[in-house]
Amino acid sequence: MILQSQSHVLRPLTTAHLAQTMTLLELNGEQLRQKIETELAENPALEQIDENRCPTCGRASAVPGVCPLCNHIPVQNIDQTIVFVSPFTDFKPTDQVDDDEDYTGEDINAIPEDLPTFILRQIAPELAVEDRSIAAHILTSLDDDGLLRIPIIEIARYHHCSLARVEKVIRLIQCAEPIGTGSATPQEALLIQLDVLAENPTPAFLRLYPLARQAIIDDIDLLSRRAYNEIGRKLGITTPEVQRLATFISENLNPYPARAHWGDIHHSSEPRHNYITPDIIISHLNESPDSPIVVEILSPYAGALRVNPLFREALDQAPQEKAESWQAHLDQASLLVKCIQQRNNTMVRLMQNMVRIQREFIIHGDAYLKPITRAKLAIELDVHESTISRAVAGKAVQLPNRRIILLDKFFDRSLQIRTALRDLIEEEIRPLSDTDLAKKLISMGYPVARRTVAKYRAMEGILPARFRLGGTQANQTQSIRPELGLRSSTRAATTAVTGYGKHNLPRK
DNA sequence: CTATGGCACGGATT
DNA sequence: AATCCGTGCCATAG
Numbered sequence: 018m019i020l021q022s023q024s025h026v027l028r029p030l031t032t033a034h035l036a037q038t039m040t041l042l043e044l045n046g047e048q049l050r051q052k053i054e055t056e057l058a059e060n061p062a063l064e065q066i067d068e069n070r071c072p073t074c075g076r077a078s079a080v081p082g083v084c085p086l087c088n089h090i091p092v093q094n095i096d097q098t099i100v101f102v103s104p105f106t107d108f109k110p111t112d113q114v115d116d117d118e119d120y121t122g123e124d125i126n127a128i129p130e131d132l133p134t135f136i137l138r139q140i141a142p143e144l145a146v147e148d149r150s151i152a153a154h155i156l157t158s159l160d161d162d163g164l165l166r167i168p169i170i171e172i173a174r175y176h177h178c179s180l181a182r183v184e185k186v187i188r189l190i191q192c193a194e195p196i197g198t199g200s201a202t203p204q205e206a207l208l209i210q211l212d213v214l215a216e217n218p219t220p221a222f223l224r225l226y227p228l229a230r231q232a233i234i235d236d237i238d239l240l241s242r243r244a245y246n247e248i249g250r251k252l253g254i255t256t257p258e259v260q261r262l263a264t265f266i267s268e269n270l271n272p273y274p275a276r277a278h279w280g281d282i283h284h285s286s287e288p289r290h291n292y293i294t295p296d297i298i299i300s301h302l303n304e305s306p307d308s309p310i311v312v313e314i315l316s317p318y319a320g321a322l323r324v325n326p327l328f329r330e331a332l333d334q335a336p337q338e339k340a341e342s343w344q345a346h347l348d349q350a351s352l353l354v355k356c357i358q359q360r361n362n363t364m365v366r367l368m369q370n371m372v373r374i375q376r377e378f379i380i381h382g383d384a385y386l387k388p389i390t391r392a393k394l395a396i397e398l399d400v401h402e403s404t405i406s407r408a409v410a411g412k413a414v415q416l417p418n419r420r421i422i423l424l425d426k427f428f429d430r431s432l433q434i435r436t437a438l439r440d441l442i443e444e445e446i447r448p449l450s451d452t453d454l455a456k457k458l459i460s461m462g463y464p465v466a467r468r469t470v471a472k473y474r475a476m477e478g479i480l481p482a483r484f485r486l487g488g489t490q491a492n493q494t495q496s497i498r499p500e501l502g503l504r505s506s507t508r509a510a511t512t513a514v515t516g517y518g519k520h521n522l523p524r525k
Numbered sequence: 526c527t528a529t530g531g532c533a534c535g536g537a538t539t
Numbered sequence: 540a541a542t543c544c545g546t547g548c549c550a551t552a553g
Contacts, residue, residue, distance in 0.1 A: 390538065391538075391539065392537095403539075406539060428538095430538095430543095431544080450527085450529090451529070452527090452528075465545085466547080467529095467546090468529090468547070468548095469546070471528090471529060471530070472530095472544090481529065482529095483528075
């Protein structure tokens with residue numbers, strides 16, 4: 018980011034300064050944007066300079082030397098990593114608000130209430146004005162999972178309109194991010210998502226598509242119980258193929274659209290929304306896996322921020338009675354600029370280290386996450402640990418594989434073991450008991466107690482051994498067990514509909 | 526008797 | 540100081 022250096026007018030460090038720095042660090046992109054917006058509106062001393070979009074590189078690929086403008090970006094190249102704060106952002110300026118009063122960029126922490134607005138904004142262009150109230154009605158009737166549990170006909174009756182019209186609106190909503198919202202059942206949501214994926218098919222996908230579709234329509238309950246053998250029989254494919262199918266489904270589809278993540282979920286700390294905008298984007302240069310990693314820290318406002326030089330000059334000729342308040346404005350503005358600068362600096366340093374430490378994780382996935390604590394990182398960065406906490410809190414990162422995760426996840430102590438556990442169970446021939454699993458994990462170098470394995474299993478949404486149907490030779494077991502599976506669902510109600518919607522363990 | 530989930534305690538983390 | 544997390548012990552289901 019390009020910030021005018023105003024240090025010569027800056028007052029010495031004050032508690033106000035420290036307080037503001039910390040507060041800013043805590044804010045995520047959306048919140049910071051609001052903050053800056055109000056600040057800009059209220060403080061005449063603060064000025065936003067418009068920067069043109071980089072003509073050649075757009076933004077993320079703004080690597081030094083590629084285009085002249087990008088030379089301004091503070092870029093640090095730490096071996097294979099490039100970290101920078103992007104002056105170009107995808108945040109839309111708010112002037113294109115085409116909608117009712119209610120959008121001013123809400124606090125992103127206001128969780129489910131945020132979803133309706135989010136979707137409304139997406140569909141607004143295609144939505145007929147007279148259908149708005151219907152859309153609003155639907156969106157506010159969604160449950161926590163993003164499903165529409167009330168009968169459509171009720172909505173139609175309420176608005177005195179045809180069912181078809183309501184359905185049309187619903188279809189619009191379903192196609193908006195997060196896809197599938199507004200479906201009546203998880204099953205329907207899955208189908209919608211599948212069909213949306215079908216618009217952009219890969220060869221592998223085409224192969225799976227008909228099977229996945231049929232499996233979801235006919236055997237949703239079997240899927241949820243992971244009764245792979247039975248599904249295999251009905252679909253006429255082998256059990257391993259069903260496994261692959263199930264993996265595909267759980268990685269790409271989400272039965273509860275409003276709940277978090279695509280891809281692997283299984284994470285008690287993130288049953289949150291996924292429609293948050295990332296604050297940081299990590300990608301490979303040119304999308305090619307061999308290139309250096311580019312870490313882009315998004316600035317939530319276009320261009321750069323600085324203290325208005327005209328305002329500064331004007332201060333000299335300020336009328337007596339105004340002088341004081343003008344000076345206050347000036348101070349406030351330069352303080353803000355300075356603090357934002359500091360925030361960016363911290364974020365850059367943080368991400369540099371993060372990427373250095375977790376490179377394997379970023380590239381290769383969950384299994385490679387190194388357990389690291391905020392405290393350790395704080396020592397390396399030579400900052401107070403609370404600084405790390407603040408910087409990490411509530412921010413989201415987009416990984417090269419397009420998945421959006423919370424920055425918190427980088428500090429997950431057990432993720433590595435959990436994925437090891439998942440793999441173990443994935444490959445098991447016959448269901449292994451928790452004790453067996455614990456032994457295996459220990460021999461692999463993960464010291465865990467049996468009790469802990471059980472907890473991890475639960476977190477991953479994996480059924481207890483006796484309800485798992487192992488590989489092929491478990492067939493006999495399976496034929497005796499179908500109802501057991503059912504009964505288990507009452508007891509182990511923790512298992513989500515498709516087994517991968519995640520649940521918080523009852524914790525106290 | 527064995528496998529698992531619940532509760533609760535203590536140490537680590539934030 | 541407040542929370543989170545791994546574990547041990549115990550009750551219960553199979």
